[in-house]
Amino acid sequence: MRNTEDGCISCLEVKKRMPSINRIRVNNVKYNFGTQQYDDFTMRMYGKNTLYDLANGGGKSILMLLLLQNLIPNCTLDEKQPVEKLFRAGGGNTVIHSLIEWKLDEADIRDGYRYMTTGFCARKAKDAADAGEIQKDTASIEYFNYCIFYREYNKNDIVNLPLSEGNERITFNGLKTYLKDLGHRDMSLEVRVFDKKGEYQRFISGYGLHESHWEIIRGINKTEGHVRTYFETNYRTTRKVVEDLLIEEIIEKAFATKTGRNGEEDTMAETLLDIKDKLNVLAQRKRDIANYDHQIELINVLEGKVNSCIGLYEDNDRICKGLADVYATGRACTQEGDTRMEELAKAKADAGQQMEQQNKRLANLRVTRDYLRLEDMSRKMDDTSRQIDDNERKLAELKSQIGYKESVNDYLIYRENRRQYDENRLIVDNIRNNIGSSGEKMALYSYNRHIRDEKRLSELMGARQETQTSYDHAIEEAEYCRKVMREAEIAQAVAENNISDATAKIDEISSRISELAASVNLLVVGDVKDMMDKAQEETDRILAEMTELEIAIADGRTRLYDDRYRLTTVQAEYDALERNYEDARLDAEAYRQSGSQLDSIMAVYSVDDPQDITGVINDRIKGTITETIKRQQEIDRLTKLAKCYEDGRPFPPSEGAETVINYISTRHGLMAMHGADYLSALPDDTKAEILQANPYLPYSVVTKGFDSLEDDINLGSIDTGSECVMVYDMDKLLDSAIVPAENMLIIGRDRKYFMSKDSVEDARKANADKIASLTEEISLINEKLATYQEDLAFVTRLVDARYTGAEDRERELNQALLDKKDELETLKTSIRATEVELKNNTEKYGDLQQRQQRATDRRQTFVMIEQLSDLARPEEQRLAEYRQRKSELADKLSGMQSDVLKWSTTVGETEAKLAGITRNIEDIQYKWTEYFEPYLPKNENVESAEILDISDEQLEQEFMAMLAISKEHAPDLEDKKKLMDALKKSMDRIQKTIEKRGFDIAQFDGEGELYPTSENNLREMDDELARLTLIAASLMQQQKADQKAYSKLEGSIEYAIENINRTYGNDSYVREDISVADADTAIANGDVVLADMNRIFKEAEKAYSDYYKQYGFMVDLYKDVKRIVDTNDIDVSGGNVLDEDMDTLRQLFETSLMKYDRSMKALDRAKNEIMRFKGQTADTLVEMGVFEMANTIRQDVQVPDTYSQAKELLANLLQIIEFIKLEKERVEKGIEDMVAIKENFENQCVQRCMDVKTELEKLPKLSRITVGDDVIKMVDLTIPYVKDEFVKQRMSDYIDDIVKGADVYEDERKRIKYIRECLGLKKLFGVMVTDMNSIKLNLYKRERIKEQSRYLRYEEAVGSTGQSQGIYIQFLVAVINYIAGMYSLAPEESVQSKTIFIDNPFGAAKDIYIWEPIFAMLAANHVQLIVPARGATPAITGRFDVNYILGQQMVGGKQQTVVVDYTSKTDQEELEYQELSYEQATFDFI
DSSP states (O other): OOBOTTSOBOGGGSOOSSOEEEEEEEEEEEETTTTEEEEEEEEEOTTSOEEEEOOTTSSHHHHHHHHHTTTSTTOOSSTTOOGGGGGSTTSOOSEEEEEEEEEOOGGGOOTTOOEEEEEEEEEEOHHHHHHOOSOSSOOOEEEEEEEEEESSOOTTSTTTSOSEETTEEOOHHHHHHHHHHHHHHOTTOEEEEESSHHHHHHHHHTTTOOHHHHHHHHHHTTSSSOHHHHHHHHOOSHHHIIIIIIIIIIIHHHHHHHHOOOOHHHHHHHHHHHTHHHHHHHHHHHHHHHHHHHHHHHHHHHHHHHHHHHHHHHHHHHHHHHHHHHHHHHHHHHHHHHHHHHHHHHHHHHHHHHHHHHHHHHHHHHHHHHHHHHHHHHHHHHHHHHHHHHHHHHHHHHHHHHHHHHHHHHHHHHHHHHHHHHHHHHHHHHHHHTOOOOHHHHHHHHHHHHHHHHHHHHHHHHHHHHHHHHHHHHHHHHHHHHHHHHHHHHHHHHHHHHHHHHHHHHHHHHHHHHHHHHHTTOOOGGGHHHHHHHHHHHHHHHHHHHHHHHHHHHHHHHHHHHHHHHHHHHHHHHHHHHHHHHHHHHHHHHHHHHHHHHHHHHHHTTOSSGGGHHHHHHHHHHHHHHHHHHHHHHHHHHHHHHHHHHTTOSSOOOHHHHHHHHHIIIIIOOOEEEHHHHHHTSOHHHHHHHHHHOTTGGGSEEESOGGGGTTOTTGGGOOOTTOOOOEEEGGGTTTSOOOOOTTOOOOOOOHHHHHOHHHHHHHHHHHHHHHHHHHHHHHHHHHHHHHHHHHHHHHHHHTOGGGTTHHHHHHHHHHHHHHHHHHHHHHHHHHHHHHHHHHHHHHHHHHHHHHHHHHHHHHHHHHHHHHHHHHHHHHHHHHHHHHHHHHHHHHHHHHHHHHHHHHHHHHHHHHHHHHHHHHHHHHHHHHIIIIIGGGOOOSGGGGGSOOOOSOHHHHHHHHHHHHHHTSSSOOOHHHHHHHHHHHHHHHHHHHHHHHHTTOOHHHHHTSOOOOOOOHHHHHHHHHHHHHHHHHHHHHHHHHHHHHHHHHHHHHHHHHHHHHHHHHHOTTOOOOOOOOHHHHHHHHHHHHHHHHHHHHHHHHHHHHHHHHHHHHHHHHHHHHHHHHHHHHHTOOOTTOOOOOOOHHHHHHHHHHHHHHHHHHHHHHHHHHHHHHHHHHHHHHHHHHHTOHHHHHHHHHHOOOOSSHHHHHHHHHHHHHHHHHHHHHHHHHHHHTHHHHHHHHHHHHHHHHHHHHHHHHHHHHHHHTEEEETTEEEEOEEEEOOBOOHHHHHHHHHHHHHHHHHHHTTOOSHHHHHHHHHHHTSHHHHHHHTBSOGGGOEEEEEEOOSSGGGOEEEEGGGOOOSHHHHHHHHHHHHHHHHHHHHHHHOOSOTTSOOOEEEEOSOTTSSOOOHHHHHHHHHHHHHTTEEEEEEESSOOHHHHTTOSEEEEEEEEEETTEEEEEEEEEEEOSOHHHHTOOOOOOOOOOOOOO
16 A cells, blocks of 8 residues: 555555456357347456446346356346246257456455456256256256456456357366366466355355345346335335345355355254254143242242241340340339439529529619619709709800990990981081081180090090009910910820720720629629639539549449459350350251151162161262263264364274375375365265275375375385275376275275265264263263262261260250350349449549539639729729819819900900090090190180080080081081981991890990990800800700600619519519629629520520430330330340430330330231231142142141241241252253253354344444545444343243244144244344334435435435435445455455446436436445446446447347447556457357
8 A cells, every 4th residue: 555645545555355347258148039149248347337338128137147147156137037048949058158257356366366257157957958848938957157266367368268169169068177177287277166056155255256245236137227126125124124135135144155054944943843842841841840830939938928927036036135125224214314303403493593593683783773873864964954054144144245245336336426416417407597607616615625635634544554454464364264274174184094094904804804704604793702602612512522433433443344354254155155055056956857868868879777878879989980981981082073074074084094194294295185085175076976986085095296106115114003095196086097906805985975965964963962962971970979979978977976965965055055144144234234333423423523623613713803803993993083083174174264264355355445545545636636726715814714514525516516617618418417317327226236135325325434345355255155055055955865864764763673573572672782883794794694594594494304305205115115014924034224325215215115016016917927828828739739738738837826836837848848849850850951952952043143133233334335525334223132131031932932833734844844934043033122123224315415414214215216226325335335344354444345237227317416426425435336228328428437339230140249339448558458349250059
């Protein structure tokens, strides 16, 4: 093989496994009543697809028929065209020839032979020719086939083989002789001639030409061109495909070819017919055995029911023993339970009482804490009321001050407006009244003003000095107050920090105390000393109990050690007694049973004296061994003879002949063989001829190179013993007879013996039967020998002295064993009791240790609480001091805030007063200078001037009015009026505002000098007012909330006290002497403590409840157990107290009661069942005709009431079973040979089925063909097989059915025919299939769109005619692949080339598109397609490598088939092609 460029292996170079047709030749064949002929006709295919076009009636079918004779000799295409028809009267045929030259596959090329020509030569049979033809249409024929192998074309190849010489045709015998001589004469050729069809077909099968393949081709070509028609007509269903095609046509023929055995069904049918009578007897004996089996089965069922009853009695004894333990345990538990219940009840009551006291105290603490809180709230409420009153007073004072100062400011504006108003009013009046200004009057007014100003200025200067002093003092006081206030705030922050530190330390200590108190359920820390004392008392009490338990535990361990040591000693003594007792019991049992068995053995050996039995058995053993040796020697002899039969020899070579053969081979190097071996390789007719001339040849030696032996002077010295050995020349045997010396007598069998293969086969079978018979005899002898040896061993053992006193020893040891057992039980009981006591004490001691540790830890916790409490006291004292300091500082700060405000107000007031005085001075000075001073008189009369009695304001107004009039331009009256109206409105508004504040203008008019308050002072006073207002609101809200909380807490206290009195009794509430903080801690811890106490109480309650349930349940169960024990008189003296927990004990009590109840009910049911089945068994035995057995069952089988009765009944039933088994064994020994014969036959049938199964399983894999680029599994086969374990039984039943069916036929031939049909492979195969109609066969259907290709059921794989043709051709190629694969020894992946003939397949599907995929598939699968057709289209013919156009030409008065045209696409060098331009001539008929 070579690799292509892409690394793939070329498909064309893969080894093939089937030859292809190179050339064909048909010679001297006349047909159609001698009017048409194939004279010497050849065609060249050269392994390629070939189409030859020949008109209908031109001899297509005859040519196909003749070619098929090379593959299926003497076959027909249909009933109308047998080969014999060519030789009918008037046909003109004498000898006809058909040849095919095959180009061998590489795997089949041997010694360089590349070509194989197969030939068929036929003539009319001699007897028919001599007797004359009676039937005109056909004539019987005789024929032979031959094969010629050559390396290259030669003078004896298919074309040049001389089938004629001159004008003469070669004769039938002439060709046969020529071929035989050719094989000897031309060493470049190998020639084989076959007179028997089977031998020929087996031979060519070795070259890939298989009968099954060509039978299918023959069947397809019975009708023109329809592969589809062939399959649908002959194999319409899946079942037909499997049974008729795959099994019957392919597999069965393949088996015959590969094994060389034809007619295996005939052999098996004859075998089955021969053993039929034995099988009928066997069936009857099996029915007898089945009857015995049924009896055994019935007794076995009854025995099983008795056995079950025995088991129930044994179970009942065990249950009663367990019940005794339960009884003893229940009694002990009842006594122990009372004490335990009291302990649990007390624990529950104590836990409940502690929890109740704790609840009561916790409730008292809550009320006490609430009382303390209520009192604290009352104090806070009083303080709040005081703060509210003080704040309201300050708020009222501040509001009054603000109102007054704002009114003063408004009044000063009012007064200025009023002055201006009066002044303008005077001007207006003066103008209206036409009152002018008077200089004198103005001087008078100026004078008076001057006097008044001096006085006023003097007063204002003094007032200003006084006010300045007050202002400086107020500033000093305000600053001092602010300084003091800052110092107080710092002190307050320090106090708060100290409070925080002290609080954190106290909280840390309190938290730790709370944790510790919760861990020991301490509610009030003040109780710690009392709790410490109680914990110490608990520790002392526990230590005292532990000391007592230590003493008890030490004592228990000592007792337990002593008892266990004693138990070990007694157990060893018991075990020794038990072994001795078992030995004695077995010896005694054997001795008791030996009497009846010894009588049986003596009866078998016909011995009266027991002393003689050993010698008799030894004699039998020696005789048996001698018989075995003789038969084995005979088997060895017959085995050697069987080897000869297998090699085809009628007898083994003599020693003398072997000596001569060895001498010739080693001394001369010549080929030498036994005469019988030489004969076995010859055809029958040649064998007969040679034996006719040389009757002693089978006993002689045959050799080549005989001439070289004549000069060997040592031949006479060969030691051949007493026999005479003749040596023949192989090269001259076929030419003339060689007769030994006349004075030599040679004794041998008649020559006919050597002519028939059947005689050798019969001898082989007879020899095999002898070997089988001898082997069976040896097997039976060996069985007897084993029986003799068993009997000898039994008898020899029986005389042993140890058996004589076995029964006495058994009784003595049994009593000693019982006494020792009682001692053991006593010790075990004592040990168990001590272990329980020790376990309980140890557990108690462990509990006490834990309690002691808990009490110690508890006391230590109390110590830690006390230490922490001592640490907390100084911190609490410091905290109180810090809080007192903070409170004092807060009060001081509150007072200082008022002082700061007071002095700030004073500063503002004096500052305003000082500013006002200064403004007054400046105003007086300005007005004097600006207005009055010019009019002051300067004369001496001034002093005598009038002093006016008017106010300063009036004076000024009148002066200013006069001044205004005295101006050059009088003022506009309207403007003055408008100004007066505006001033009037302003004055009215101010007056209303002042009055609204609660003041009156007159009030201010009489107050003397007033000064305004600055806006800054007013803002400060407003801020203080807002602050006081917020404080007032906050205090009022706080007072309201405190009042509500107070009322609520007060009601809660009343309700809590009522609840305490109602729950715990009147006057139960007692106020605790405790602080709020301690009460809070106690209450906080109380929830944890109470939860823990509640847990303890629930645990105690649950423990009490659970134990009460268990204890109460145990009491009830104990009563039930006691009632059962008393009622049924059960022995409980050996009952032991069980060391288990309460749950396990309760379960054991319940289980024991239920088991006992079930056991008694089961015993009742078992007894009733025995009674019922006893009657049924007896009735069934009567129906079976076993009356004596039925009577025995009715009378002797009684329902057992005790364990011993049940044991006795069981022994009787076992004896009955043994009796039946002996009868059954007697019958079985009589049919062993028949069973072996049938099993052997069944195994053959099963094996044949398994072989078929194996071959069918290859179908899917071997049916793979190439479609496109893919290798497709064309066939998928699914067969519903019977399970392997059922196949043999089904086959046995099937054979029984065949035997029954055969008995219906009286005619021996019909009987044989029936059996043969039933033993056919397809019928046998049906035995191992559940349903042949359920077999599923799927074919692959290729569609143009690859993805739509799929598998279809065989029955459905039909489309249009053309498409189904393609499917069936694919199936055909797959089947041929399968056939080739069955025969091939090559790897499965090797390419399987094929050759098929199809007569005109284009009739139903001429379109090339249908055939394109078919041609591609054929090419991919290496199929050589040879098609005779008529009128194929160029598209079709163009797909063939070789095309012939044949016609007929009149030659010698006959239509002779000739080649009209020929085209080929094959390699010219390979073909050595020469253009065919000749006419084929015919020769005269001989």
